[in-house]
Amino acid sequence: MLSKLLRAKTPNVIRSARGGPDNTRSIAKNRLNAALSRDRYDLLGPVRSGRRDSLERDLYAAISSHLEVDSEFHELEIRRLNDSFYLVASVRIQAMLPWAPAG
Amino acid sequence: MSEIRLGGKGKTTGNPSVCSERDSRITTAAIPPSKTIVVTSGKGGVGKTTTTANIGAGLALRGHRVVVMDTDIGLRNLDVVMGLENRIVYDLVDAIEGRCKLNQAMIRDRHQQELYLIPAAQTRDKNCINPEQLTDLCRRLEEDFDYIIIDCPAGIEQGFRNAIGPAQEAIVVTTPEVSAIRDADRVIGLLEAAELQHPRLIINRIRPGMVKRGDMLDKDDIVELLAVDVLGLVPADDRLITATNQGVPVIHDRKAPSGQAFARIAARIDGDDVPLMDLEPKSNLMNRVRYLMGINRSEYTHA
Incomplete structure (x- = not known):
């Protein structure tokens, strides 16, 4: 005891x-x-300073044209699954922008 | 298939039984292909050499002809773990450089007729051999043995490259500690890059009591982090230390939980569908008293 x-x-x-x-x-x-x-x-490639930052910037630019999101990623990881590597990114959505059909 | 002689034509001088018993077996029809398996980890001190010795002994106990090979040139230890350090005349580098025949560098185990050790050279370094030479040597051994288990040195430099060169399968040994797991992840990536796909993991020195208290990573945590299949779980075990002190692989100690874990691992390598060891901390008072009195040397039960 x-x-x-x-x-x-x-x-x-x-x-x-x-x-x-x-x-x-x-x-x-x-x-x-x-x-x-x-x-x-x-x-994944040659180690370069700022590589992660530039990926975050580009991803943010791409996502923010569709969704209103936080500027900082909640998660940005490389995970291994079944012998392959996956980029796992998650970012908090602040608000959905109005949807407009392409063209 | 014609008669196999190790180390060249004619009668060999080192261990004559290497050839004779196998010769009758190789004429039979369905002989499974030999497996050359590397035991690696990245980090040192996690139990690669102990694992190699026990897997080798376990497979030999199952009736296979096995060679365990120490590739940690300059820092050999597989010989002392197996209690064969006083029998070394020739070593791996002697065999590769042609100073002896291959079977002269092979030392028969004290306990099992079908288990042989090829020790590493102690006075040379890892750069004195290359992966091609080791691959060539292993292909020659595969003609006469069922399993060749390679004990890989720590690190990811030349010694690692040498050891994984001939391997058809890889076993990664880790302990439930952050540094060992991080190095295991690095090694798994390098193995996959070298086309040794699906390495399997042995988690060594698990302390079930600590896992239960939430102070040690458990199997599921490690699998989630490393995303590889688990080959075996080995509990931390005082009996392993006392067995190693005597130069006897702990698999020969029937009461040792770690020995039983290695027997299961050998069975799984050999294709048996054996469940992983169930490590459950001993909870009843009598077991704790026995442990404190030294009657039981481990703190947990096992399946």
Whole structure:
């Protein structure tokens, strides 16, 4: 019982010191998600400073002509699935613009 | 098929049994193709060498003829993990550079007749061989053995390129730690770029108690991050350390959870549909008391 209490207590101290409810497992997972995405992004081509920024800019320009969106992406990651890499981008929509048929 | 002799024509001098027993088998009709499998990780210290030794022993226990090969030139360790360090006369580089016949560089395991070790050279470096030479050597071994398990050095430089050159399959070993998983992801990308598709993952040194408390990444977290199939789960296990201290692969210790995990991994490599090990922390009082008294050396049960 005592060991159980101690065990339960220690992580809470660490959690509160970190300022959030997350346990260290989810902290590790979130950190890895970001690190792997960054690594994969860099490996897709020659590493150039500002490459990610320019992709964000171009994507934002393309999307914002159709939708009113936040200027900052909520998520912009390279993920691996079934031996292929996928660009996963998500951005918060502020409002839909009126739809007009092409031409 | 004609008689196979390792290391050139005529009678060989190193391990005569290498040829004789196989000769009768190769005349049979349905012999599965040999598999050359590289065990890699990127990061050092995650258990590649231990995994190689135990997979090799596990496949040999299943009746296969197996060679385990240490390609960590300059930093060899597979020999000490298998307890064969005092039997080394020739090594991998000697065989490649023609200073000995191939079977003279092969050391028969102390426990299993059908398991051989080819040790790495200790006084040379990774640049003294190339992937083509190692591929050629493995193709010769494949004529006589069912499995060739290659222990890859840490890193992604020349030693890594040498080790993956001959491989038809790859196993990536990781631990549930951020640095090991990040390096595993890098290595998986490099393996796929080298057309070693579908590498399979072994997650080593899992501590189920920590996973249950939410303080260690679990199998599903790691699979989600790396997007590869899991070949096996190996619990952290005191008995593995004591077995390695004695130069005995832990798979020979029937009470060791890690040994049982490696037996399952060997079965899965061999094509058996064996479920992954179920690692469940021991929760009842008696098990905890036994663990504290040293009667049980692991903190969890297993399927």
